[in-house]
Amino acid sequence: MSEGTADTRTLLRVRDLCVSFRRRRGEEIAAVGGVSFDLAAGECLALVGESGCGKSVLASALLGLLPANARVGGSALLAGPGPDAGPDLLAADEATLARTVRGRRIGLVPQSPAAHLTPVRTVRSQLAETVRELTGARGPALAEATLAAAERAAFPAGHLDRYPHQLSGGLAQRAATAMALVGDAPLLLADEPTTGLDRDLVERTADELRAHTDRGRGLLLITHDLTAAERVADRVAVMYAGRIVELASAADFFGAPGPRHPYAGGLLAALPERAFRAVPGMPPELDDLPAGCAFAPRCARADAACTRQPVLDGGVACHHPARDAHPAAAPAPPCAGRGA
Structure with a gap:
């Protein structure tokens, strides 16, 4: 368009x-x-260019x-x-931005995921809180939805009970991506979502972002990875x-x-x-x-x-x-x- x-x-x-x-x-x-x-x-609109x-x-x-x-x-x-x-x-x-926009109408995959994760809480607790807040799930349904959210971003279930400082850069990126996708917000801003990932995970992340878009949602993909941009944009x-x-x-x-x-x-x-x-x-x-x-x-x-x-x-x-x-x-x- x-x-x-x-x-x-x-x-x-x-x-x-x-x-x-x-x-x-x-x-x-x-x-x-x-x-x-x-x-x-x-x-999906891919915004590309050198750092800075x-x-x-x-x-x-x-x-x-x-x-x-x-x-x-x-x-x-x-x-x-x-x-x-x-x-x-x-x-x-x-x-307005905090209550009605961020997370609900616009999801964010941050460029520096470790800075957006609470250091004193496990990934499971943070992901579950996001699922509960945005979907209303409770009890066994919450536990099931939390696992599904992790799987969607290729975050290994065996790492859910780790704290952010125990994660590699790639795992932190996948945790942040999982939380961003939970609410299925109409618009997703993904800022360097493939940073720290190996090529197989880059392709899996790109495909999940493309699937998110194909379900009728918008994606602003900010990246220096033109190969990923070609796959999604x-x-x-x-x-x-x-x-x-x-x-x-x-x-x-x-x-x-x-x-x-x-x-x-x-x-x-x-x-x-x-x-x-x-x-x-x-x-x-x-x-x-x-x-x-x-x-x-x-x-x-x-x-x-x-x-x-x-x-x-x-x-x-x-x-x-x-x-x-x-x-x-x-x-x-x-x-x-x-x-x-």
Whole structure:
């Protein structure tokens, strides 16, 4: 579904999402700038890019989990029970987010699962509490549902009575995934859900996330694992230096015609099963972005035109994109900040 499409199946409608952080001396560092997209029921949008490009900041903004020095702008409308728009996640207060959004309408697989698990309680007790809270199960039904939730995320039953510090990174990731899937929330944000997993478990996790989507729920998959993204996603949004530089269907991105933005093409070419060639150079520091296109210093196509900031037009934000076109996507409007 293109960015400008109005659809009652739309679960999340993000427009001009901007996030900046105030430093002690008063200056602001822009971490996300002018991001816009729609996410529909039954759809997975994979948000990909190198570490530090703003993917996780975007997810934190949607759930109201940014630190106090953050400023946000734009809107993120969560669908209501019918065709009506629900709350603006960027404007909702903490009580609304905690009581009616997190866990119930939006599930989260966190990037750092160990930090989201209570250290003094076993995985079983935390998972059972989540099951009881979101499903109302009690007694033998609760015990059975807790085991089923663990199995769904490939968390071994023999480890349920362990504490978080006794888990490997991969097991902590699976415990967090199990808790995120319990409520079958209409929208799931999965932030690097395959971190620390071996390839077999990556594929199993990806398949479970795809099954979650195929049951009519939306999935925003934040990942640097393009192989997992190819297995799950319907569309791909590529972020660089806080902005979406390409938005395409997964079929076009991973197949033909392929990526149009040179950075997106470089990410794909870096895969071992492709050219296994790294993107040259390093991402810019957010407090020292070049004028115009942030990717220009790393780009072989850069010229004088790239001193102007490109806008997302026709699915790509580049003055010199590859010729074959992806389906159109609406450009992001300018950002107006608002205190978090």
